[in-house]
Every structure is written in structure tokens, then in C-alpha cells.
Amino acid sequence: MTPGTATCQLQLEINGGRRTADVDxxxxxxxxxxxxxxxxxxxxxxxxxDCGACTIALNGEVVKACLTLxxxxxxxxxxxxxxxxxxxxxxxxxxxxxxxxGFQCGYCLSGMLFAAQDLLDHDLHPDDGAIRDAISGNLxxxxxxxxxxxxxxxxxxxxxxxxxxxxGSNEGAA
Amino acid sequence: xxxxxxxxxxxxxxxxxxFLTGRIEYTGDLRMAGMAHMAxxxxxxxxxxxxxxxxxxxxxxxxxxxxxxGEEALGLAEPIPHNLDPAGLGGQHAEIRCLAVDRVVxxxxxxxxVVAETAGEALAAARAVTVAYEPLPAVLNAQDALAxxxxxxxxxxxxxxxxxxxTADGDFEQAALDADHVIDGELRIQRTSAAPMEPRxxxxxxxxxxxxxxxFGTTQNPHPMRxxxxxxxxxxxxxxxxxxxxxxxxxGLKMHGHPEELLxxxxxxxxxxxxxxxxxxxxxxxxxxxxxxxxxxxxxDADGRIRGIEDELVADHGAAAAGPGWGMAFVASLAVGTGxxxxxxxxxxxxxxxNRAPWSGVRGFGKESANLLMETIVERVxxxxxxxxxxxxxxxxxxxxxxxxxxxxxxxxxxxxYHSLLDKVLSKVGYTDARERQAVQRAAGxxxxxxxxxxxTPEGADIPGALVGGYDTTTxxxxxxxxxxxxxxxxxxGNGNETAIAQLVAGRLGVPLELLDVVQGDSSLxxxxxxxxxxxxxxxxxxxALLAADELGQKLRTVxxxxxxxxxxxxxxxxxxxxxxxxxxxxxxxxxxxxxxAHTLAFIxxxxxxxxxxxxxTYRPPNIRHLPDEHGRISPFASFSNAVHAAIVEVxxxxxxxxxxRHVVGHDCGTVVNPAFVDGQVYGSVCAGIGLALTEELLHDxxxxxxxxxxxxxxxxxxxxxxxxxxxxxxxxxxxxxxxMKGAGESGLGGAQxxxxxxxxxxxxxxxxxxxxxxxxxxxxxAALAQADQAVAA
Numbered sequence: 001m002t003p004g005t006a007t008c009q010l011q012l013e014i015n016g017g018r019r020t021a022d023v024d025x026x027x028x029x030x031x032x033x034x035x036x037x038x039x040x041x042x043x044x045x046x047x048x049x050d051c052g053a054c055t056i057a058l059n060g061e062v063v064k065a066c067l068t069l070x071x072x073x074x075x076x077x078x079x080x081x082x083x084x085x086x087x088x089x090x091x092x093x094x095x096x097x098x099x100x101x102g103f104q105c106g107y108c109l110s111g112m113l114f115a116a117q118d119l120l121d122h123d124l125h126p127d128d129g130a131i132r133d134a135i136s137g138n139l140x141x142x143x144x145x146x147x148x149x150x151x152x153x154x155x156x157x158x159x160x161x162x163x164x165x166x167x168g169s170n171e172g173a174a
Numbered sequence: 175x176x177x178x179x180x181x182x183x184x185x186x187x188x189x190x191x192x193f194l195t196g197r198i199e200y201t202g203d204l205r206m207a208g209m210a211h212m213a214x215x216x217x218x219x220x221x222x223x224x225x226x227x228x229x230x231x232x233x234x235x236x237x238x239x240x241x242x243x244g245e246e247a248l249g250l251a252e253p254i255p256h257n258l259d260p261a262g263l264g265g266q267h268a269e270i271r272c273l274a275v276d277r278v279v280x281x282x283x284x285x286x287x288v289v290a291e292t293a294g295e296a297l298a299a300a301r302a303v304t305v306a307y308e309p310l311p312a313v314l315n316a317q318d319a320l321a322x323x324x325x326x327x328x329x330x331x332x333x334x335x336x337x338x339x340x341t342a343d344g345d346f347e348q349a350a351l352d353a354d355h356v357i358d359g360e361l362r363i364q365r366t367s368a369a370p371m372e373p374r375x376x377x378x379x380x381x382x383x384x385x386x387x388x389x390f391g392t393t394q395n396p397h398p399m400r401x402x403x404x405x406x407x408x409x410x411x412x413x414x415x416x417x418x419x420x421x422x423x424x425x426g427l428k429m430h431g432h433p434e435e436l437l438x439x440x441x442x443x444x445x446x447x448x449x450x451x452x453x454x455x456x457x458x459x460x461x462x463x464x465x466x467x468x469x470x471x472x473x474x475d476a477d478g479r480i481r482g483i484e485d486e487l488v489a490d491h492g493a494a495a496a497g498p499g500w501g502m503a504f505v506a507s508l509a510v511g512t513g514x515x516x517x518x519x520x521x522x523x524x525x526x527x528x529n530r531a532p533w534s535g536v537r538g539f540g541k542e543s544a545n546l547l548m549e550t551i552v553e554r555v556x557x558x559x560x561x562x563x564x565x566x567x568x569x570x571x572x573x574x575x576x577x578x579x580x581x582x583x584x585x586x587x588x589x590x591x592y593h594s595l596l597d598k599v600l601s602k603v604g605y606t607d608a609r610e611r612q613a614v615q616r617a618a619g620x621x622x623x624x625x626x627x628x629x630x631t632p633e634g635a636d637i638p639g640a641l642v643g644g645y646d647t648t649t650x651x652x653x654x655x656x657x658x659x660x661x662x663x664x665x666x667x668g669n670g671n672e673t674a675i676a677q678l679v680a681g682r683l684g685v686p687l688e689l690l691d692v693v694q695g696d697s698s699l700x701x702x703x704x705x706x707x708x709x710x711x712x713x714x715x716x717x718x719a720l721l722a723a724d725e726l727g728q729k730l731r732t733v734x735x736x737x738x739x740x741x742x743x744x745x746x747x748x749x750x751x752x753x754x755x756x757x758x759x760x761x762x763x764x765x766x767x768x769x770x771x772a773h774t775l776a777f778i779x780x781x782x783x784x785x786x787x788x789x790x791x792t793y794r795p796p797n798i799r800h801l802p803d804e805h806g807r808i809s810p811f812a813s814f815s816n817a818v819h820a821a822i823v824e825v826x827x828x829x830x831x832x833x834x835x836r837h838v839v840g841h842d843c844g845t846v847v848n849p850a851f852v853d854g855q856v857y858g859s860v861c862a863g864i865g866l867a868l869t870e871e872l873l874h875d876x877x878x879x880x881x882x883x884x885x886x887x888x889x890x891x892x893x894x895x896x897x898x899x900x901x902x903x904x905x906x907x908x909x910x911x912x913x914x915m916k917g918a919g920e921s922g923l924g925g926a927q928x929x930x931x932x933x934x935x936x937x938x939x940x941x942x943x944x945x946x947x948x949x950x951x952x953x954x955x956x957a958a959l960a961q962a963d964q965a966v967a968a
Binding site: 024026027031034035038040041042043044045046047048050051053080081082084085090094097098099100101103104105106107108109110113128131132133135136138139140141142143144145146147148149 | 184186187190191193194195196197198199200202203205292293294369370371372373420421422423425452454455667668669670850851853854856857858859860861862884885886890892893894896898899901
């Protein structure tokens with residue numbers, strides 16, 4: 001950091017790891033993540049909360065990281081798109097996006113994946129309208145949304161059959 | 175012997191897992207040691223003389239490394255070379271500098287640039303630069319710009335007309351005399367922007383010791399980009415290395431000619447530091463396109479047969495630029511008439527400069543506007559004759575037995591079955607039932623409209639004089655490990671062509687996709703190519719990849735035949751990772767072993783053939799014609815994708831709000847390599863067309879300053895704005911291109927826009943209202959209804 005600019009020390013838990021960096025107090029959280037913590041998954045598409053490319057989970061809540069000052073996130077636990085796969089295994093939602101060509105350039109993926117996961121965490125039977133509502137805070141210029149809607153629908157279906165299967169095997173065990 | 179097992183398969187995108195886990199590095203994700211950041215000071219005036227630039231306060235701010243004004247940049251760089259100089263086609267040349275000198279000609283024009291340690295410090299310093307302007311009279315629309323006493327943007331020009339041209343066949347006045355009906359009208363298309371999710375971003379690093387420039391950035395065309403930098407910086411092209419990292423969408427915006435492409439390079443050379451610039455959304459939305467006015471006449475008979483069309487297109491370009499944007503008006507003029515059998519066509523175009531930010535390339539590249547115009551005319555022919563609009567299309571579309579067909583504007587349409595595609599879409603939408611339902615709904619006071627559009631999308635362009643050619647080149651090589659690398663001159667803005675090209679090569683060489691990499695976007699590694707534009711990547715990149723794969727395959731089969739003691743290459747097939755003896759499939763060698771043997775035993779196994787285990791081939795589509803015909807017409811397109819759209823809308827007469835209830839599209843782009851990617855292109859393009867029809871518009875205040883400078887005011891379609899898009903396909907292969915591929919990418923936009931526009935006018939017709947301008951905003955629709963009511967009352 002340049003002499004002359006007052007900086008703040010920001011401590012965050014990012015994708016499970018404790019991290020500390022000096023940040024310019026004028027920085028948005030997405031800027032700090034990208035420039036000070038070198039976490040590049042969240043993208044900047046508008047800087048005004050309209051496109052969702054910077055979406056993260058902040059203390060468990062899905063938020064747009066361009067709508068928060070970095071210093072306001074002191075000690076927060078953050079999950080970014082880099083943290084959505086566990087042990088190198090894509091989540092079933094990520095697999096569904098891949099299978100259904102649910103992205104082209106990929107720039108909007110943070111927003112689409114977090115919004116979709118948030119939906120599926122609350123509703124495993126979303127219809128077309130519910131899925132479209134869930135991702136309506138995110139912009140995509142490539143896909144026309146149709147393949148994204150299909151991917152989310154398929155992920156919900158897969159989650160339902162996993163539950164049915166585990167119920168079935170539990171009943172079998174009982 | 176070749177196998178094409180992967181042709182037509184919906185293979186998943188290469189490296190998809192890296193995209194899905196945030197590990198793909200776009201330009202803005204690259205980091206270099208010592209990297210500094212640029213911010214741009216932009217004009218706040220539409221037209222003004224720069225009296226003074228005070229940089230004192232900015233230079234004193236923390237972190238500031240360098241500051242550059244237009245005056246200072248004069249000695250550091252040449253003007254930006256034009257992507258497509260209008261002077262080459264008889265228009266006016268404008269010298270475009272990376273920073274304004276003495277005078278600004280649009281609000282938003284770069285005036286100075288600042289480099290600082292961080293992006294925030296650069297921005298703060300840019301805000302601290304004070305520019306004193308002496309305002310000059312500004313012309314903010316094409317009509318004012320063409321007035322006899324209009325202020326001139328460029329003193330060397332006699333008028334504000336950048337270029338004008340005419341394409342004509344037949345005698346329209348005679349057609350008008352002979353016809354039962356002649357209508358005239360005006361169509362106004364709004365100013366819109368490409369708006370990819372990733373704004374433009376550039377990173378330049380000048381190596382003083384080596385005297386070389388490394389340049390990373392959002393460009394669709396890395397090799398032409400290298401030429402721009404070399405010419406402007408007075409370097410040889412070998413001193414410049416251009417890399418295009420994965421793009422976050424492009425849609426025509428990222429074609430070369432932007433001032434900031436050069437600015438980062440100048441400032442890196444000046445400071446000795448790598449310099450990065452990341453565009454803000456407000457800056458990105460300065461990039462304009464499409465704003466034009468058509469005045470048309472159509473001559474037709476009572477049976478709906480169109481005898482002739484006359485169109486005068488006036489494009490409101492904004493200030494001159496080094497990019498190819500103006501070419502969209504030229505292309506629009508060529509595409510008028512689209513896929514209709516109209517023998518007589520007279521089209522003139524004029525591109526006018528005004529004091530607003532210039533046109534940049536944008537998806538559709540003029541063809542969407544021609545489709546909108548043509549579909550508007552067809553709809554009005556139906557209205558006048560009382561025929562169903564579908565019937566008018568049936569009677570005028572070029573029939574399947576007439577291809578190849580030369581249009582009145584000189585385009586050589588390759589193939590198609592437009593009538594069959596129309597029938598498929600009508601059947602899918604249930605046209606007859608929909609009309610019956612509409613009558614019932616109308617009786618109940620509802621404003622439901624049905625709109626049809628045929629769409630022709632000329633693709634794979636090569637405009638004479640532009641440094642983006644209609645052909646391209648691919649190298650395919652196999653390493654001793656058996657690993658295959660494909661180096662191609664085409665690039666991908668995210669559409670998946672790298673995966674589709676991999677499919678083609680893997681299919682021809684019989685190697686698994688996992689053993690194959692496609693390298694794009696590197697001016698040092700890849701053969702000289704023209705990148706991504708005009709839906710050309712599969713025609714030219716795929717076509718050349720097939721040629722190169724087959725040439726390398728021939729070598730591999732020759733070597734394998736010697737190893738298998740077979741008669742010759744034709745006795746061997748490459749499949750499933752093996753070179754297999756056709757006569758006895760039990761005899762096979764892994765392809766990797768063949769490659770290794772060819773590399774290590776070339777003086778035994780590769781005698782008599784070129785031993786290099788690689789091939790480089792160029793594919794030049796045969797259907798492009800630059801030599802003018804007897805009427806002086808050219809046909810600068812490789813292929814002609816086509817589509818039919820049907821839209822059902824409902825307009826709320828109390829608010830003017832339009833809701834799109836259904837959208838059906840039938841698409842024909844010939845042979846499809848990867849159906850998932852083609853579907854993705856069509857969905858995306860249709861969605862963009864919906865935005866053009868309903869919401870997107872760049873608006874300025876009375877001083878010419880852009881007001882729609884973010885996504886709260888420039889309204890892109892969201893998922894909730896669209897119904898499920900119902901997509902069906904037809905395949906009419908091109909007889910000219912490799913495998914019969916046409917282009918996918920731009921097709922969808924113009925047709926969707928036109929079908930929705932027609933549907934809205936269909937919904938308003940019984941009230942005696944119509945709109946002749948886009949977008950169909952609630953205010954515009956409401957005003958049309960109010961005006962119609964007033965007319966009735968009077």
C-alpha cells in the first residue's frame with residue numbers, strides 16, 4: 001500500500017481459511033477480495049448491485065459484494081464461488097450447470113450459482129417461475145437464461161431423487 | 175477413412191469445471207509484479223474546445239505515478255489505425271487519437287489518463303484533473319447534423335456525412351407505377367449498447383530491455399489488435415505480443431479500435447510499469463450502436479406479391495471512431511430484402527456523425543435492423559391487402575428450389591427451406607388456434623397480439639478493406655506423448671467454439687477429447703487469424719481445423735500403415751485412440767505410439783512424407799464474392815442462417831406495459847457440430863432481441879450527456895422478463911461450406927425484435943394505433959393508444 005493512503009487491517013475467513021490484509025477503507029468488499037486477498041472468483045460487472053457477478057455468502061447470507069464496504073465485513077466468514085466445490089468435487093448444482101450449458105462466458109456464475117443454491121436450500125420443488133424469480137437479481141447476457149433455468153430445475157430433480165433414494169434405503173434398513 | 179463420432183454431440187464445455195469454480199482468469203484477474211492502474215478523464219461536454227488542463231492537484235495526490243494529456247500523447251503515438259476506414263469505400267477519413275487534442279466531440283471522450291498505484295488512487299486523481307472547456311455548438315441527432323448550417327464535427331469535412339452509398343437493382347419507380355399498392359413509412363430504431371457482463375479490460379507491460387510489449391486484453395481479434403498496437407506505437411509486429419484471455423462476453427464490442435487499447439501501452443512505456451485499465455459500467459455503456467431511421471416505400475399487388483422496395487437509411491453514428499461500427503449501416507443496406515424474392519430494391523445508406531459517443535460493433539452488425547425493416551414492411555403489406563401476414567410471407571419468401579439465389583442487393587443466398595421452417599413454427603405455436611383465441615380475447619377487451627418474423631442472418635463476413643478476413647487458419651499437431659494441440663486463429667467470447675473445434679479434430683484423428691487442447695487468442699502461438707466476429711468461428715475455424723486434422727491424420731495413417739505392414743494409409747483407420755487395420759481390426763496400435771514412432775523413427779517410418787507431426791491449413795469459404803457483378807454488387811458473406819419467430823404478447827392498455835407470453839423460434843444454421851452450444855447461442859440472441867424490442871435504450875440529456883449509464887436505467891432483460899423460449903431446429907446444410915455449417919450467434923436477435931414489434935402492433939391494430947419506433951416502452955405504447963383515441967374523438 002502506498003505511503004500517504006491510510007489503510008485498515010481487515011481480517012476475514014475466506015472459504016474456511018483465516019486471512020488478513022491491508023485494505024484501502026474506500027474499497028468495496030468485492031474490490032478488497034479481488035485486489036487485497038487475490039480471490040478472483042467474484043467479478044465486477046456493474047458496481048451498483050444490479051448484475052450479481054460479485055455475489056458471495058457473507059456470514060451465511062447471499063449478498064452482492066459490491067454493496068458492502070470492505071471494512072464493514074471485519075471478522076466475517078465469507079464463501080466465494082471458489083468455495084462451492086468441496087475437495088475438488090463439483091456440487092451437483094455445478095455439475096448441472098455444466099451438463100445443461102448453463103453458462104457461456106462464465107462471468108455471471110457467482111451470482112447464478114449462489115442464487116440457485118439459496119433457492120434449492122429452501123425449495124426442492126421450484127417451478128419455472130420460482131426459478132426465474134430466484135435468479136432475477138442477476139444478469140446474464142449470453143444464455144438467455146433458458147439453459148440456466150433448465151440446469152437449476154435438473155439440480156432440484158437430482159436432489160429430490162437423492163432424498164428419495166436415501167429414504168428408500170433407510171426404510172429398507174428399518 | 176475418417177470417423178465423425180463426435181459430430182452433433184452435446185459435449186460439455188472444455189474446462190467447464192474451472193469456470194464453475196472461479197478458476198478461469200479473465201483479463202481483470204491477471205496480476206503482474208509492479209502493476210499500476212489507469213483511470214481516464216473524460217469530456218463532460220458534447221462539443222467543446224479544450225482551453226486548459228490543470229493537472230497540478232491530481233499529480234500531488236497519493237499514489238499517482240504519471241499523467242498524460244492529448245497534447246503530450248501526440249509525440250508518443252500515431253493515430254489509431256482504422257479497423258474499417260470509411261475512406262476505403264468512398265467516405266471521409268477521420269484521424270482518431272487515443273486522447274482528444276484541442277477539441278472534444280462527445281461527452282465521454284478520453285481527454286487525459288492517470289496512472290497510480292491502485293485503481294482507487296487513479297480514479298481519485300482522474301477526478302482531480304480540472305479541464306477548462308469553451309463549449310461549441312453541438313449536433314445531437316442526425317437530422318440536426320445534416321442541416322445546411324449545422325456545426326461540423328470535423329473541420330476538414332464539408333458536411334457531417336461520414337459515408338453514403340447505394341445498392342440498387344431494378345426500377346423502383348416503374349414497379350410503383352405497375353403495382354396495385356404503394357405504401358410509405360418510417361421506422362426509427364433506438365440507440366443501444368452491446369453491454370457484455372465483463373466490461374473492457376486491458377493490461378500492457380512494456381519491457382524496456384527487450385524492447386517488447388506484452389498486451390493482455392479483452393479483444394475478439396488478437397492478431398489485428400497486434401497490428402493496431404504496432405502501427406500506433408511505431409513498433410514491428412514481432413515486438414508486440416497480444417494475448418486474449420477468456421472473454422466475459424463480447425457481442426461485437428471487443429473488436430479493435432478503442433482508445434484505451436493503446437493508452438495502457440503508451441503509459442506502460444512511459445512509466446516502465448505494467449498498466450491495467452478496467453472499464454466501469456458507465457464507461458462501457460458509452461459504446462453505442464444501431465440508432466437509425468429508415469424511410470421506406472413498398473410496391474405490391476393485391477395478391478400480396480411485393481414488386482419493389484425502396485429504403486433510405488440514415489444512421490446516427492455519433493463521433494467518428496477507429497472501430498468498425500459504421501460498417502453496420504453498410505451491412506444493413508446489403509441485407510434489406512432478406513430472404514424474400516423481391517426483384518427490385520433500391521437502398522441508400524448515409525452514416526452521419528453527431529456529438530455523441532461513437533458506434534462500436536454490436537451483435538447483429540446491421541442485419542438485425544434489415545430484418546426488422548423487412549418484417550415491418552411485410553406486416554404492412556398484409557394490413558393493406560387484408561391477407562394474413564403468414565400468407566404474405568409464403569407468397570414472397572424465396573422457395574427452396576431457387577438456391578443458390580442472388581438477391582436484389584447482390585447477396586448469394588446459399589440454401590434454405592424457408593417455407594418448411596415457417597410451417598414448423600406455425601405448427602408449434604398453434605397459429606390458427608392462437609388467432610381464434612385472440613379474437614375471443616379481443617372481444618373481452620384484451621390487447622393480445624401475434625407477431626411473426628422471418629429472419630435471414632448473413633454470416634462469416636469479409637468486408638473489403640477491413641483487417642478481419644473471411645478465412646482462417648488452424649494448426650493441428652501431435653506430440654510424442656500422443657497429446658494433440660490445436661492452435662487456431664479464431665477466438666471464443668464464451669460461446670464454446672473451442673470445444674466444438676476440439677470435437678471436430680478429435681473425431682477426425684480418433685483421439686479422446688481428454689488428450690486434446692485447443693489454444694486460442696495468443697498472437698505468438700496461434701497462426702495469424704481474425705478471431706471472433708460475424709458467427710464465423712465454426713465455418714472458418716472449424717473448416718480449417720478439419721483440413722489440418724485430415725492432413726495430419728493422413729501422415730499418422732501413413733506411418734501406422736508402415737508399422738502395421740499394411741498397403742498404405744487407406745488401409746488404416748484412426749478411431750478410439752488407435753490406428754486400426756481396416757482389414758483386420760484386431761491389428762491396432764495406440765495413436766500415441768504412432769506419434770512417438772513418427773518422431774523417433776522418421777527416417778524409417780516417415781520417408782517420402784513431410785515428417786513434421788503437424789499440419790497448418792487455411793479454410794476460405796467459397797461463397798464470398800468481392801469482385802462486383804454486372805450491377806456493381808458484391809456478396810461479402812460465407813453463409814446465410816435463417817430463422818422464423820412467432821411471438822404472442824399482451825399489452826395492458828391502461829399502462830402501456832407489454833408482456834411477452836410466448837416466443838417460438840425455428841432455427842436453421844445448417845450442420846450443427848454441438849447442439850447445446852447452438853441452442854445457447856439462439857437463446858441468448860433471442861433474449862437480446864427481446865431487450866431491443868422492449869426495454870433497451872441509451873438516452874442522453876439535452877446537453878448530450880449519457881443518462882442511462884448503469885443497469886438501473888439501461889434495462890437488460892432479466893429471467894423474469896422472458897417466457898420459456900420454445901426452440902426448434904431445421905437443418906439445411908450449406909452446399910458451399912465444410913460439413914455444410916452456417917453460422918450461429920447473431921441469428922435470433924433481429925427476428926425476435928421484429929416478431930415482438932409486429933405482435934405489439936397487432937395488439938394495437940383494432941384500436942387504430944401503431945408504433946413506428948423502438949423500444950416499445952410503456953410510455954410509447956400508451957402514447958400511441960392515446961393518440962389513436964384522440965383521432966377517433968376528433
